[in-house]
Amino acid sequence: MAAVIRLLRHSSSSLSFLSRSLSTAGVKETVKSQTYPQNPLPTAVIDPKSRNVQWVFLGCPGVGKGTYASRLSTLLSVPHIATGDLVREELSSGSSLGKQLAEIVNQGKLVSDEIIISMLSKRLEAGEGKGESGFILDGFPRTVRQAEILDEVTDIDLVVNLKLPESVLIEKCLGRRICSQCGKNFNVASIDVKGENGRPGISMAPLLSPPQCVSKLITRADDTEAVVKERLRIYNDKSQPVEDFYRGQGKLLEFDLPGGIPESWPKLLEVLNLDDLEEKQSVAA
Numbered sequence: 410m411a412a413v414i415r416l417l418r419h420s421s422s423s424l425s426f427l428s429r430s431l432s433t434a435g436v437k438e439t440v441k442s443q444t445y446p447q448n449p450l451p452t453a454v455i456d457p458k459s460r461n462v463q464w465v466f467l468g469c470p471g472v473g474k475g476t477y478a479s480r481l482s483t484l485l486s487v488p489h490i491a492t493g494d495l496v497r498e499e500l501s502s503g504s505s506l507g508k509q510l511a512e513i514v515n516q517g518k519l520v521s522d523e524i525i526i527s528m529l530s531k532r533l534e535a536g537e538g539k540g541e542s543g544f545i546l547d548g549f550p551r552t553v554r555q556a557e558i559l560d561e562v563t564d565i566d567l568v569v570n571l572k573l574p575e576s577v578l579i580e581k582c583l584g585r586r587i588c589s590q591c592g593k594n595f596n597v598a599s600i601d602v603k604g605e606n607g608r609p610g611i612s613m614a615p616l617l618s619p620p621q622c623v624s625k626l627i628t629r630a631d632d633t634e635a636v637v638k639e640r641l642r643i644y645n646d647k648s649q650p651v652e653d654f655y656r657g658q659g660k661l662l663e664f665d666l667p668g669g670i671p672e673s674w675p676k677l678l679e680v681l682n683l684d685d686l687e688e689k690q691s692v693a694a
């Protein structure tokens with residue numbers, strides 16, 4: 410009981426910090442829910458010069474959400490805050506929250522909203538100390554309750570939902586390989602889906618390893634078709650209400666990935682009206 414009270418006290422103080430640290434949001438803007446490429450985002454909606462962006466990235470496991478969120482955060486000079494990373498950092502820190510987390514994770518239980526919010530708050534507090542502003546959240550909010558809490562304390566400008574057809578996701582997951590020596594990730598799947606019924610085709614080149622890794626490549630034990638399908642089913646069940654929540658607010662941008670990074674990155678920038686920004690940065694570099 411004492412632990413629960415401590416946790417509640419901790420998370421309510423975290424919430425008030427979250428409120429303070431995020432209350433700098435500027436003009437609230439509205440984005441209509443739409444699907445790329447039929448209805449590109451209106452030009453006036455995203456102006457990264459007015460203030461730093463406060464975005465959320467959604468997408469099922471294997472879609473490459475972390476990669477796109479990380480690239481955009483670099484481009485926009487805002488932190489990429491991934492809850493998965495926060496959990497891993499907390500676990501390895503040996504803190505009391507880390508120990509609590511380890512117990513929850515080891516029992517196969519879900520990490521509560523309070524703990525997630527407490528970690529997010531701690532991360533933002535540390536970032537604020539370093540002069541950070543704006544953010545791209547990756548892996549949060551995962552539930553409607555988390556989305557509601559987030560709404561109480563800040564304005565989310567845009568929620569980007571990255572999508573790939575299930576057949577492509579499965580093929581991609583089954584193609585994953587990890588080098589047992591250097592730990593780098595590769596992918597042997599070569600995806601080439603022809604466009605049909607008005608849907609554009611999808612092509613993804615494999616991400617092959619350098620010769621020195623070839624003999625050391627391993628497949629993760631849980632990258633089987635059954636496990637991947639189950640993972641997607643669980644994800645869809647949970648994310649649907651969160652997507653609906655943001656769709657209802659007119660903030661959801663559905664983005665059907667046209668392929669791997671080389672195909673998708675320029676399209677994503679175009680839809681977000683950031684293609685100019687990247688040109689400027691690459692000229693400056």
Ligand SMILES: [Zn+2]
Nearest residue numbers: 588590591622
């Ligand atoms: Zn290697």
